[in-house]
Structure formats: structure tokens, C-alpha cells
Amino acid sequence: MFNLSEPWRRTLLIMFVAQLMTAIGFSNIFPFLPLYVDFLGSRTSLSVEFLAGAVFSAQALTMMIASPLWGAVADRYGRKLMVQRAMFGGAIILLLMGFVRTAEELVLLRALQGMVTGTVAAANALVASVAPRNQMGYAMGMLQMGLLAGIAIGPLIGGVMADTVGYQMTFVLTAVLLFASGLLVHFGVTEKFTPRVTESEQKRTLLSDWQHVVLAPGVSVTYLLSFLSHLARVIIIPIAPLFIVTIMPADGRINTMTGLIVGLAAGASTMTAVVLGRLGDRWGHRRILRYSALAAALFYLPQAFVTDIWQLLLLQLLTGAAAGGMTPALGALLAGYTEPGEEGNAFGIDNSIVAASRAVAPLLGAAAATWFGLRSTFLLTGMVFLLVALVAIWYLPEKRPLVVESDKPCSSSV
Numbered sequence: 438m439f440n441l442s443e444p445w446r447r448t449l450l451i452m453f454v455a456q457l458m459t460a461i462g463f464s465n466i467f468p469f470l471p472l473y474v475d476f477l478g479s480r481t482s483l484s485v486e487f488l489a490g491a492v493f494s495a496q497a498l499t500m501m502i503a504s505p506l507w508g509a510v511a512d513r514y515g516r517k518l519m520v521q522r523a524m525f526g527g528a529i530i531l532l533l534m535g536f537v538r539t540a541e542e543l544v545l546l547r548a549l550q551g552m553v554t555g556t557v558a559a560a561n562a563l564v565a566s567v568a569p570r571n572q573m574g575y576a577m578g579m580l581q582m583g584l585l586a587g588i589a590i591g592p593l594i595g596g597v598m599a600d601t602v603g604y605q606m607t608f609v610l611t612a613v614l615l616f617a618s619g620l621l622v623h624f625g626v627t628e629k630f631t632p633r634v635t636e637s638e639q640k641r642t643l644l645s646d647w648q649h650v651v652l653a654p655g656v657s658v659t660y661l662l663s664f665l666s667h668l669a670r671v672i673i674i675p676i677a678p679l680f681i682v683t684i685m686p687a688d689g690r691i692n693t694m695t696g697l698i699v700g701l702a703a704g705a706s707t708m709t710a711v712v713l714g715r716l717g718d719r720w721g722h723r724r725i726l727r728y729s730a731l732a733a734a735l736f737y738l739p740q741a742f743v744t745d746i747w748q749l750l751l752l753q754l755l756t757g758a759a760a761g762g763m764t765p766a767l768g769a770l771l772a773g774y775t776e777p778g779e780e781g782n783a784f785g786i787d788n789s790i791v792a793a794s795r796a797v798a799p800l801l802g803a804a805a806a807t808w809f810g811l812r813s814t815f816l817l818t819g820m821v822f823l824l825v826a827l828v829a830i831w832y833l834p835e836k837r838p839l840v841v842e843s844d845k846p847c848s849s850s851v
Contacts, residue, residue, distance in 0.1 A: 444627070445567040449576055451625040452520075452560050453583040458618040459524055459556045460587020462531070462611045465595025473604050474540045481541060488540040492547050494796055499551030501792035504558055508785015509643050515630040516563035516781055517622065524619035526553035528612045535608030551792070557584060558788030562780040563628070565772040574722055577768035578714020581761070582707050589703035632778075650782045655774040655834045659767060662825055662833075663787055664794045666730070666763045669821040671798035672805075673814055680811045685746050698750055702757030713762030717769055723833050726766040730826035732759035737819035741812040763825070770833070
């Protein structure tokens with residue numbers, strides 16, 4: 438899979454492992470965060486329910502604000518530095534979370550986590566800056582595979598650790614894992630970074646840098662598609678356990694089945710991310726994006742009508758496999774639509790948009806379930822995936838400004 442004689446492939450391998458480790462680290466606290474909030478208690482008049490929601494939303498909101506700023510710093514001072522900042526900073530903050538005294542302190546640290554971290558955007562920018570453009574789909578697919586594998590494994594590990602060693606030690610061990618991934622990048626990745634030095638580029642302000650990225654042909658549409666695709670992935674998350682209760686026996690293992698469904702869907706995405714990323718390098722990322730989104734829509738819509746848990750399990754598995762091609766395609770398109778040297782800004786803005794979708798999606802899913810019933814959330818998600826496919830067909834440029842991309846297969850050395 439890897440020819441380590443090529444420096445960019447060595448960097449990709451290291452970043453794949455680091456992405457996997459950090460994804461496990463950041464996701465293994467998800468299962469017990471609300472329980473940790475209840476365990477800590479509140480010293481104000483705020484309810485535990487409100488603080489449990491704030492623990493998740495605070496991190497997403499601050500990351501939405503901070504990601505473009507870190508992206509701009511990456512383009513000026515180097516992408517490897519930003520990866521280390523996210524990993525070492527995350528290690529320190531998660532270590533502190535194990536020693537908080539109140540739920541309010543935990544919310545503040547989660548907000549700080551969103552400001553300081555952002556490993557996905559930093560890793561994408563680093564790999565996009567070194568990978569050949571004609572293999573960008575493969576590179577983005579590898580990173581996506583590491584991310585999704587970590588997200589699938591992390592919650593299981595975190596739940597077991599919390600039950601066996603307690604909350605505090607779980608945060609300590611997670612911090613050690615993040616610190617180790619930072620050391621791996623520090624000693625394993627060599628970045629030959631040269632900032633942009635042309636006179637016109639030296640005169641650019643932060644806002645003009647962002648404007649230059651966003652106004653490039655195809656970029657604004659790609660950002661819209663990134664928002665919609667991640668929105669669709671998260672809408673169902675707060676609703677899934679409530680819906681599963683309605684189609685399982687009263688004495689069924691609801692939590693186990695919910696974890697199994699989420700894990701299998703993420704696992705299916707993990708398996709298809711690299712394969713579809715490679716196909717995108719050969720056949721065109723526009724084609725992979727629209728077909729993946731269309732397939733995800735077709736597999737999601739019937740979920741509103743399932744009557745048995747095995748039907749939901751099968752359709753979620755197929756949806757995960759179809760959606761696995763969307764993120765690598767979007768990452769490759771974004772890298773192609775922007776100029777070399779703008780990777781930090783491009784992926785920083787993208788990470789901000791993804792964070793915004795994560796903040797909006799649970800509210801949208803909850804509103805749909807409240808007004809139209811639990812099953813309506815599946816129809817809504819399917820319609821969003823369908824919208825992704827239609828926007829990709831109608832509005833994405835036929836050709837990339839920097840590298841020609843058509844729907845005809847081209848040669849590739851992958």
C-alpha cells in the first residue's frame with residue numbers, strides 16, 4: 438500500500454497512524470461525557486441537562502470560530518507546526534478535564550478544546566501540501582479511513598475504560614495517547630515549508646487570504662457540499678437510540694444495538710474511503726461524490742419505513758459504505774480548486790464549516806422528530822444527501838482550475 442521511498446507516502450503513513458490515534462483519543466470520551474457532567478454536578482442554577490448539551494455544542498462553536506485563524510497561521514508558518522499544536526494542546530486540555538471540579542469547568546475546557554485543537558483540518562492541510570494532485574483522492578481517503586476507524590473504535594474503548602479505571606484515569610490515558618501521536622508527528626514528519634513570498638501575496642491581509650480561497654471557482658460550492666454532507670451524517674445521532682427503542686423488544690439491549698449500528702456504519706465508511714478515493718483519482722472526484730451521495734440518499738429514505746432492527750442495521754451499513762466516498766472526494770476537490778500554498782486556509786475554513794454543521798444538525802434532527810415524528814428524520818437525512826448529489830451535478834465546475842478532471846478515466850500511478 439505504501440512505497441516509503443517516496444517522502445509524501447511516508448508522511449501519509451505517519452499521518453494516517455497519528456489521525457487514527459487522535460480520533461480514538463478524542464472520541465473515546467463521547468459515551469460518558471453526559472454521565473461525567475452528572476457526576477461532577479453544577480455549582481450554579483444551570484440544569485444538568487443544559488450543561489450536558491453545552492459540553493458538546495461549546496466545542497463545536499469555538500472550533501467554528503478558531504479553525505480559519507489556525508489555517509491562516511499554517512500557511513504562514515507551516516502545517517506540521519499546526520498538527521503538533523492540535524495534538525499537544527489536546528493532550529494538555531484532556532488531562533485537565535480529568536481534574537475539573539464542576540460541570541461548568543468542564544464546559545469551559547471543552548470550549549478551549551475547540552479553540553486549540555482541530556487535528557483533522559491540520560492533518561488534511563499537511564497531507565494536501567505534499568501529496569501529488571493526481572493522487573489526492575487516495576491521500577484524503579487514507580486520512581478519512583484513519584479518522585473513521587478511530588471514531589468507530591474510540592467510544593467502545595472509552596466506555597470500557599470509564600467502567601474499569603474511572604473517569605479521571607480515562608482522561609489521563611487519553612491525554613497520553615494524544616501526546617504520543619504528537620511525538621510521532623514531531624519525529625516522523627519532515628516538512629520542507631516555504632511560505633509564499635511574491636510581492637502581491639505579502640500584501641494580503643487575513644481577510645483577503647480567505648476571500649481569495651472562497652472566491653476561487655468551485656470552492657464555495659465545495660464548502661456548501663461539505664456542510665450538507667456532514668449535516669446529513671449527524672442529524673440522526675441524537676434520534677437513533679429513541680427510534681431503536683420503538684422497533685426492538687422491551688428487554689432488548691438498546692445501548693448495545695445503538696453502538697453496533699453506529700460502529701458498523703462508521704466501519705463501512707472506513708473500508709470504502711480509500712477505495713473510492715482511488716477511483717476518484719482515476720474517474721473524477723465529481724463523479725464519485727455525486728454517485729456516493731445519490732446512493733446514500735437511496736439507502737437512507739427506506740429507513741423511515743423499517744419494522745425490524747435487522748432492516749435498519751443493513752440499511753445503515755449500506756449507507757455508511759456509500760457515504761465513505763464523499764469526504765475524500767470533497768477534500769480532493771478542495772485541494773484542486775485552490776492554489777498550492779493555500780492548504781491551511783482552505784482546510785481551516787472547511788473545518789469551521791464542518792463544526793457549524795455539527796452544531797446545527799442535532800437541533801435540526803430534534804426539531805424534525807418533535808414536529809413530524811421520529812421516522813421523519815430519516816426522510817430528512819435522505820433528502821439532504823439527495824441535495825448533495827443534485828448540487829454536485831448542477832454547480833460543481835466540469836473541470837478543475839489547476840488539474841483537468843473529466844468523467845473519463847485517466848491514467849494513474851496509484
